[in-house]
Amino acid sequence: MALLNWNDNLSVRIPSIDEQHKVLINMINSLQDAMSSGDSRAVLGDIFDGLLKYTDQHFTYEEALFAEHGYPETEDHTREHKAFVSKVTDLHKQFTGSSNFMIGVDVMKFLTDWLVNHIQGVDAKYSDHLLSKGVR
Numbered sequence: 001m002a003l004l005n006w007n008d009n010l011s012v013r014i015p016s017i018d019e020q021h022k023v024l025i026n027m028i029n030s031l032q033d034a035m036s037s038g039d040s041r042a043v044l045g046d047i048f049d050g051l052l053k054y055t056d057q058h059f060t061y062e063e064a065l066f067a068e069h070g071y072p073e074t075e076d077h078t079r080e081h082k083a084f085v086s087k088v089t090d091l092h093k094q095f096t097g098s099s100n101f102m103i104g105v106d107v108m109k110f111l112t113d114w115l116v117n118h119i120q121g122v123d124a125k126y127s128d129h130l131l132s133k134g135v136r
């Protein structure tokens with residue numbers, strides 16, 4: 001599976017958020033690197049933990065901006081965040097709970113597809129609103 005590369009199609013035109021999305025992409029790439037080079041479960045587990053924590057921070061950042069600037073589509077957007085966190089938390093539980101559970105191509109594909117679709121779909125929708133409120 002190819003690594004995910006940042007490109008302008010992924011930009012939401014808000015620099016602070018683009019930077020966070022780049023970090024998420026790098027973390028997913030690190031997980032994939034670690035998986036394909038057969039790194040230990042401990043290494044994979046650390047990267048997975050980090051991804052979960054950073055995802056949570058990033059969602060909190062976006063949701064705080066929505067609240068501060070009265071974003072009308074907050075509810076739908078937040079629902080997508082919650083569904084993703086619960087799915088990744090489940091995967092993480094399976095990973096830590098079973099020594100047989102491996103992060104496979106299907107998991108990597110789910111993570112990369114979700115992130116790209118979310119950034120280009122619902123994240124891109126808030127750009128005009130937040131930019132008009134001066135968010136950078």
Ligand SMILES: [Fe+2]
Binds near residue numbers: 021058062
């Ligand atoms: Fe985002």
Ligand SMILES: [Fe+2]
Binds near residue numbers: 062081118122123
């Ligand atoms: Fe989002």
